[in-house]
Amino acid sequence: MTGSPEHPGFTARLKSRTVGDERARFVYLNNFEVERSWGRDDRGLPGAALSFSSVLVNRMEEVCVLLADQDDLVILKAPVDPHYLDHLRSLGAAAGDHLLVDDNDVERSVTRDALASPRLLAELAGLADGRTYLMPLGISADEEELAARTGLPLAGPDAKICRHVNGKIFSRELVDRTGLTPVPGKVCRTLGELESALLTHLELADQVVVKESLGVSGRGMTVLDNSSRAERLVRMLGRHGSTTDLSFVVEEWISRRCDLNYQFIVDRDGGVHFETVRTALTRNGVHRGHILPPDLDPDQIEQIAAAAQVIGSALAAEGYYGLAGVDAMIGTDGVLYPCLEINARFNMATYQNRLVERLLPPGSHAMATVFDLRTRRPYGYGEVRRALADLMFNAGRGVLVNNFATLNASVEAGKAPRGRLYAVCAGGSPAEVKDIRDRAEIALTRMVETA
Numbered sequence: 001m002t003g004s005p006e007h008p009g010f011t012a013r014l015k016s017r018t019v020g021d022e023r024a025r026f027v028y029l030n031n032f033e034v035e036r037s038w039g040r041d042d043r044g045l046p047g048a049a050l051s052f053s054s055v056l057v058n059r060m061e062e063v064c065v066l067l068a069d070q071d072d073l074v075i076l077k078a079p080v081d082p083h084y085l086d087h088l089r090s091l092g093a094a095a096g097d098h099l100l101v102d103d104n105d106v107e108r109s110v111t112r113d114a115l116a117s118p119r120l121l122a123e124l125a126g127l128a129d130g131r132t133y134l135m136p137l138g139i140s141a142d143e144e145e146l147a148a149r150t151g152l153p154l155a156g157p158d159a160k161i162c163r164h165v166n167g168k169i170f171s172r173e174l175v176d177r178t179g180l181t182p183v184p185g186k187v188c189r190t191l192g193e194l195e196s197a198l199l200t201h202l203e204l205a206d207q208v209v210v211k212e213s214l215g216v217s218g219r220g221m222t223v224l225d226n227s228s229r230a231e232r233l234v235r236m237l238g239r240h241g242s243t244t245d246l247s248f249v250v251e252e253w254i255s256r257r258c259d260l261n262y263q264f265i266v267d268r269d270g271g272v273h274f275e276t277v278r279t280a281l282t283r284n285g286v287h288r289g290h291i292l293p294p295d296l297d298p299d300q301i302e303q304i305a306a307a308a309q310v311i312g313s314a315l316a317a318e319g320y321y322g323l324a325g326v327d328a329m330i331g332t333d334g335v336l337y338p339c340l341e342i343n344a345r346f347n348m349a350t351y352q353n354r355l356v357e358r359l360l361p362p363g364s365h366a367m368a369t370v371f372d373l374r375t376r377r378p379y380g381y382g383e384v385r386r387a388l389a390d391l392m393f394n395a396g397r398g399v400l401v402n403n404f405a406t407l408n409a410s411v412e413a414g415k416a417p418r419g420r421l422y423a424v425c426a427g428g429s430p431a432e433v434k435d436i437r438d439r440a441e442i443a444l445t446r447m448v449e450t451a
Contacts, residue, residue: 010275010353011069017267018155018322019133026135027099027127027152028074030061031111034138034345038163039214042247045222046236054107056420059409061110063351063402063422064137068096073127075114077104077405084381084404091393093355093400099123106413111142115149124150138162138345156322162344165320167213168249171342174314180307180339185251191234191243197250198230207253214247223253254337260294260328261349264308266321272312274305278349280327281369289369290349291430292356300336304328307338320344351402352424359426361396366426367433368402371441373448375419378408384421387447391440393426399440400424419448 008022016022064074065088076098088094101110102117114120124146133155136143139162147154156162164170175182184201185208188194194210201208202224210233212220224230237246262277279291296304308326315324325347327340352368360366381404385392393400403422410418421444427433 009069009357011067011072013273013275014265014323015155017265017271017273018135020268021131023071023131024155025127025129025132026068026072026155027124027132028064028067028072029111029114029134029136029143029146030064030074030346031109031137031140031143032057032060033109033216034136034140034143035166035214035216036109037140037142038138038159038166039212039216039220042212042214043237043241043245044212044215044220045210045248046233046240053410053415053418055409055413055415056406056418058106058109059405060403060422062405063348065094065096065098066351066355066402067353068094069354070095072096073099075099075101075110075120077101077110077113081381081404083385084401087381087385091400092358106409106415109142111136111140111146114146115142121149124152128152138166157320161319163214165315165318165342165344167247168211168215168341169213169247170318171339172249172251174311174342175339178310178314180310181335181337183251183254183337183340185249188248188250189244189246191238191246194237194246194248194250195230195234198224198234199227201250201252202227202230205252209251209253211249211251212247213249254329255332256329257332257334258295258330260296260304260330261290261325261347262304262308262328263323263325263347263349263353264312265323266312266316268321270313270316270321272309272316274308275323276349276353277301277304281367287348289367290352291365291367291433293365300330303336304338311339311342315342315344323350325349348422355400355402355424359393359396359400363428364396364426365428365430365433366424367437368422368424369437371421371423371444373407373419373421373444374417375407375411375448376417378412379419379447383447384444387443388440389443391436391443393424397427397432397436398425399436400426 012022015024101113128151134152135155139156140159186197207225209223259280261280263275265273279294281289325343328338391399401423407419407421425437
């Protein structure tokens, strides 16, 4: 439901708590995988640099159109398909204006594209009026440079603070310090600490996971199930650099009933305002969507909200303010682990908040999901609508595409024939939502196979 003056919508709350003015104008900049910039100088795990196509990741910036309110703007790498944009606006799912980079380099982030765009830089500089702010997904040195070159202030703290509080080492030490229920594990800054932690925890668990402090999307982590593999990893790291400059976390692998993600906003004065909690869908550590509402009892929700206050206060003490998302889980034994990792930035759930408030009736169920499709050519949004037919979103039910550009990004760039369509499937029950999602996948697969 849409926010009212007494209960402002998500974007108004975000503006009020980050810049003190719910009527401020935001220029959204969706720099997905900002961790690549934060972790540029960190030593990584062997093989961890192998990644999902940056071409697709860089076009995930389009999902930001769902956050913009009437006076806001969104920086994009390429125009939104006009039929897709018309559909979103007819639903009230998108507003605001769009600013395009001068040259879309498919391998470059939207921020790097913007920095290489004289026309866009001049356009942004012309927006500086004392109440217009750059609002990136996350703030790194690149976004600081963009702010300096345009005169638009950032709606968040500096890159040094953001990098620090987004590290898994920070999350791990916060959990240990505050008494939140921890996954058994240890911070490792030297090769000796890593070797000791691996051997210790492999005696206590069938598997352990090693995480780079600033890894992202399932990369920068490896799972080990015996001491021989652990010793091999230690030897490889020892051969390829210093033994005292590591930034890893080792944790025991916990069998889980479900993954969770919850969000809150830390305001400029250090107040912590809980927003949402959702079931997180993951595969091999990679985000695959969300389910809402989550299947949690009131006590579990209360525990999560209390953890948000603890974590938010710790973030505020470091000088952080803005939106934060936290990954959590419930083990198969029912134990809640309320802080696996802090993402002091936007995440995919953030871009669903305005949509959910405006379009889903009370009592609705929904699944944010991904359709992986083998595309042989670019598709227009009209083709997707025809393929989905009566499954298209209407009156609170059906499939609402929330990122279309990723369907065509790879094939348009002459890369691998694979595309992704991000969507929210909504219905009156979990069973109905699953049925809609399954039928949509069949319809979309048929669309690309018969082209």
